[in-house]
Amino acid sequence: MTEFDPEQFEDKYANYFTELQRAYKNAFEVMNDEFDSELVHAIDQQILNESEPFYEDGEFRIELPESPHERLTAVIVDDEKLSAVLERYRDELRRQLRRVFGLDE
16 A cells, blocks of 8 residues: 655656556446446546546545536436436545545544
């Protein structure tokens, strides 16, 4: 397990790229088991590929790109369902980031 340093997370892609990949992959696998795989894959490829994780005030947050609903073109899904699955996915990403960095205790 990687020792987490909030200051180093500011340059996360240089310092924690492997850990970020692992957290995103873990979240994808959990979501893929719980929801329609086409929808999860589309969210992963068309929305979360442009997301940005931040660590502030002891918590991770996932900032989405502008107009995430408009970015999703690979599948047809109503806005309410997309919002619910996307929020669940963001929760799972935060959980996986805490887990990968040993902060879930």
